[in-house]
Amino acid sequence: MKKIIVDLLGGDNPPEELLLGVIDVLDKNDDFSYVLVGEKEKIIEVLNRKEKTLEKIEIIDADDFVTDRTNPVIFVREDRTSSMAMALDFLKNNEQSYGLISSGSTGCLILGSCFKLGLLNNVKNPIL
Secondary structure, three states, rough: OOOEEEEOOOOOHHHHHHHHHHHHHHHOOOOOEEEEEOHHHHHHHHHOOOOOOOOOEEEEEOOOOOOOOOOHHHHHHOOOOOOHHHHHHHHHHHHOEEEEOOOOHHHHHHHHHHHHHHOOOOOOOOOO
């Protein structure tokens, strides 16, 4: 089963809003499972409230996140514990990973993707 990684922290909206979006699509497509990166206790609390099981969900516990003020270069060089860094590492190291969704810092996500994942052959610059 292909895994979609969702970084729940660092966006403008509360993490619960993103989680509700994942819950909405859980039963609509059997080809995907979801790796949720965020505060585990809060994720489980929302899943229980919505009566969803962990059948198609994996959770990576993270409580640190990048902000729009986080310097992307410092993020790439030093950050190992934020939800975005953990999500990128999971994407890089898990062959079943199919994609990553994050509403965190665009600069950190683009630069982090380039340095942690690399670019495709014949691609010289990332685009947004």
